[in-house]
Amino acid sequence: xxxxxxxxxxxxxxxxxxxxxxxxxxxxxxxxxxxxxxxxxxxxxxxxxxxxxxxxxxxxxxxxxxxxxxxxxxxxxxxxxxxxxxxxxxxxxxxxxxxxxxxxxxxxxxxxxxxxxxxxxxxxxxxxxxxxxxxxxxxxxxx
Numbered sequence: 458x459x460x461x462x463x464x465x466x467x468x469x470x471x472x473x474x475x476x477x478x479x480x481x482x483x484x485x486x487x488x489x490x491x492x493x494x495x496x497x498x499x500x501x502x503x504x505x506x507x508x509x510x511x512x513x514x515x516x517x518x519x520x521x522x523x524x525x526x527x528x529x530x531x532x533x534x535x536x537x538x539x540x541x542x543x544x545x546x547x548x549x550x551x552x553x554x555x556x557x558x559x560x561x562x563x564x565x566x567x568x569x570x571x572x573x574x575x576x577x578x579x580x581x582x583x584x585x586x587x588x589x590x591x592x593x594x595x596x597x598x599x600x
Contacts, residue, residue, distance in 0.1 A: 465543070
């Protein structure tokens with residue numbers, strides 16, 4: 458999370474396999490709700506969003522990407538853990554190089570020593586029906 462009042466530039470990778478997308482599971486303790494978001498992370502100063510996308514997938518789940526295509530930019534204003542956030546998201550469509558990732562049901566990864574996350578394949582219809590929450594909502598425009 459960035460400092461209060463700062464805009465964070467991030468990159469997310471939309472990995473789709475048929476009617477499923479590969480997403481990271483998050484939880485907001487204040488809202489007491491689970492949500493899902495594409496994998497990715499912050500773009501470092503002096504780094505392109507494409508380089509950041511590749512680095513984030515490598516660091517988090519040791520995955521290489523192929524068929525990378527820029528989809529667009531999303532401005533995301535949100536509240537998480539009772540704090541307002543503001544992100545500029547560079548969104549890419551991509552595929553895993555290694556087919557083993559398409560066979561997984563879920564995968565545990567660490568953003569840092571203490572931040573454990575789970576990535577999972579989820580059917581898009583579960584988000585469209587409202588059963589599960591996909592963030593940001595503008596993400597639906599790219600599915």
